[in-house]
Amino acid sequence: MECTRCGKDSTISTRGEKFCDDCFVDFLNRKIRPQLTHFRVNGSPDSKTVSPLIVVPINFRAASLALVDMLVNMRKLQMQKHKQMDGFRILCLYIGDLSDDVSWPWPEVDFEQIELNVSSIEQPIGIDSDTLTRSSKQDLEKIMTRQMILAYAKKHEAFTAFAYSMTKLSEITLAETVKGRGANLPALVTPDLMLDKVVYPLRDITSSELEKYCKITGLNKYIIPDAPVPSVTKRQSIDEIVHLYFTKVQEEFPSVVSTVSKISSRLSQTGEECGLCQPRYIGKSVKLCYACASIAKETEMKRKLDILDMYEL
Amino acid sequence: MKPVCENCFKNDAALKRPRNGMKVCKECFFMLFETEIHQTIVDNQLFARNETVAIGASGGKDSTVLASVLKTLNARYDYGVNFVLLSIDEGIKGYRDDSLETVKRNQVQYDMPLEILSYDKLYGWTMDKIVAQIGKKNNCTYCGVFRRQALDRGCVQNSIGHVVTGHNADDVAETVLMNLMRGDIQRLDRCCDIVTGDSSSRVKRSKPLMYCYEKEIVLYAHYKNLDYFSTECTYSPEAFRGTARALIKNLEAVRPSAILDVIHSGKQFQLSKKSKARQVRAVQCSQCSYISSNTVCKACVLLNGLNASEPKLRLTEDEGGAALPVRVLEKLQF
Ligand SMILES: [Zn+2]
Ligand SMILES: [Zn+2]
Ligand SMILES: [Zn+2]
Ligand SMILES: [Zn+2]
Numbered sequence: 132m133e134c135t136r137c138g139k140d141s142t143i144s145t146r147g148e149k150f151c152d153d154c155f156v157d158f159l160n161r162k163i164r165p166q167l168t169h170f171r172v173n174g175s176p177d178s179k180t181v182s183p184l185i186v187v188p189i190n191f192r193a194a195s196l197a198l199v200d201m202l203v204n205m206r207k208l209q210m211q212k213h214k215q216m217d218g219f220r221i222l223c224l225y226i227g228d229l230s231d232d233v234s235w236p237w238p239e240v241d242f243e244q245i246e247l248n249v250s251s252i253e254q255p256i257g258i259d260s261d262t263l264t265r266s267s268k269q270d271l272e273k274i275m276t277r278q279m280i281l282a283y284a285k286k287h288e289a290f291t292a293f294a295y296s297m298t299k300l301s302e303i304t305l306a307e308t309v310k311g312r313g314a315n316l317p318a319l320v321t322p323d324l325m326l327d328k329v330v331y332p333l334r335d336i337t338s339s340e341l342e343k344y345c346k347i348t349g350l351n352k353y354i355i356p357d358a359p360v361p362s363v364t365k366r367q368s369i370d371e372i373v374h375l376y377f378t379k380v381q382e383e384f385p386s387v388v389s390t391v392s393k394i395s396s397r398l399s400q401t402g403e404e405c406g407l408c409q410p411r412y413i414g415k416s417v418k419l420c421y422a423c424a425s426i427a428k429e430t431e432m433k434r435k436l437d438i439l440d441m442y443e444l
Numbered sequence: 445m446k447p448v449c450e451n452c453f454k455n456d457a458a459l460k461r462p463r464n465g466m467k468v469c470k471e472c473f474f475m476l477f478e479t480e481i482h483q484t485i486v487d488n489q490l491f492a493r494n495e496t497v498a499i500g501a502s503g504g505k506d507s508t509v510l511a512s513v514l515k516t517l518n519a520r521y522d523y524g525v526n527f528v529l530l531s532i533d534e535g536i537k538g539y540r541d542d543s544l545e546t547v548k549r550n551q552v553q554y555d556m557p558l559e560i561l562s563y564d565k566l567y568g569w570t571m572d573k574i575v576a577q578i579g580k581k582n583n584c585t586y587c588g589v590f591r592r593q594a595l596d597r598g599c600v601q602n603s604i605g606h607v608v609t610g611h612n613a614d615d616v617a618e619t620v621l622m623n624l625m626r627g628d629i630q631r632l633d634r635c636c637d638i639v640t641g642d643s644s645s646r647v648k649r650s651k652p653l654m655y656c657y658e659k660e661i662v663l664y665a666h667y668k669n670l671d672y673f674s675t676e677c678t679y680s681p682e683a684f685r686g687t688a689r690a691l692i693k694n695l696e697a698v699r700p701s702a703i704l705d706v707i708h709s710g711k712q713f714q715l716s717k718k719s720k721a722r723q724v725r726a727v728q729c730s731q732c733s734y735i736s737s738n739t740v741c742k743a744c745v746l747l748n749g750l751n752a753s754e755p756k757l758r759l760t761e762d763e764g765g766a767a768l769p770v771r772v773l774e775k776l777q778f
Contacts, residue, residue, distance in 0.1 A: 264698075266698055266699060305624065305625075308624060308709040309621075309695055309705060309709070310709075311704075311706070313709025314709070314712035317716075369695060372694050372695060376687070376691050384625075390626065391625060393627065394624060394627055397629050397715065397716055397719040398713055398714060398716055399714045399716040399719075400716075401714055403712070421708050
């Protein structure tokens, strides 16, 4: 079969089209531009203003590596076309521990790492992550990571580009619904660039397309594989169950992913106030939403049981 | 030593409540289960004194438990409601025959009047005949659309303004996920409402069991020795619904509150102003005057399709309209 675009031998078939490696990479690189129109080159070569900064959270999975690659390409192209002027600057951010043997593919791109600090938020809210179920603990860590990223971006007066693919956004939609955070969906899945300073450039690209992208571009060797999912359902987290479910359903009903990823844009922003899971950066608040209150309850229950144990009741 | 009931601290615990893991004795379970439904009824002001309310009764566990609990609560809290059992005969041999017998016994057990409405009389088609015509693939769509209207039509015929159905929390959670996966935003907006049907519809519908776990309904029916019919519909549901149900079961295993959490999310979903503006206004069906979003309602569209293709079927239809033999015959003809 031939590539529909250039006639060379095709290697990839997606969206009812055949692509060769080069055309596929080019196709995906163009797919992020509609989300990034705000970051076009603006101004004259001698103007002193610096272009806006975009913080790109990295987790060394295919999606975030592909996103950095695409942003680097886009910026290079801008500078070629506009006498070394760019429309944005890139700063990559990793939250958590990182082993020494991890390598960074783009020496020219700034990279910063900060430790995940769950306890700073736990105490005022009365949650102790050691008392939580595996599922709630994972949930809490994800929420904290997002809050830390947004706080970091705010400090740097930067935009944040999360590497959420279409597949990921539909998983988030389903998983947050299941956790009782339906009210958050519009703000979480379809953020407003100017209001939230958050953008999801990969929202029209599926996770398997991003995996292929990394294979072709050689980014594969930088990927850190996902932690294994427990095989027993009872040990799995809500996010993991939803992920496994989507992987299966999308084989049978491929259109489901794009349908679900788009649904939030048609819901109104209701929102439940919450000092923990608010998709937007809000700083400190001790109010908890329905879902986070039930996480806090796990800590409360565990403490009660501990007291009973202490008195051998 | 058996664990003691965590509610009365007197009796031995007989079961662990699926919704929250609480260990309780049988009597406390009945009381808690019934009181929670009473609370739902009071909080949502579901009933008015002297109102006649139809109970959509299928003979299955949900509607049987609903009838039993409503009878108990009506007496205990003096609602002053007149309950009527309303049953639909879809015309599915071996399924409906037995379940209708169950409903007839319920009529005596709960001392409530019973009305039976048949698809055959209402639409001129039994489900067996429909399956013979279209095969097993989409028959649940037909059955669902027809059943929805059948209850309304039955209520109108009997001058009843309110029908309650046995939808439980699992059903509602499943519907939220289904609507999400289908991108059916209009339904997503409404599917967690306990009362549906606005001022323009003739019949109000409500779901008093919408916060009850299916597992607890089964336990209640079991410990109360309720007489219900436990076979699943012989025509299997759509594949998609099956996967949504399986997903809910997995989620419930990890987090028992997941079912209620989904419903909580479902209640938060509201159409954006833009989507609302695109919403279609309800009109009356030009053929049957049922409230619909189109000039011809879904049931009439389905019926028109069935009636248009009927003559072809008549050639192969044998006595009794049994579904499978006809399908076999159709295949043999090729
Ligand atoms: Zn090509
Ligand atoms: Zn929250
Ligand atoms: Zn008890
Ligand atoms: Zn009609």
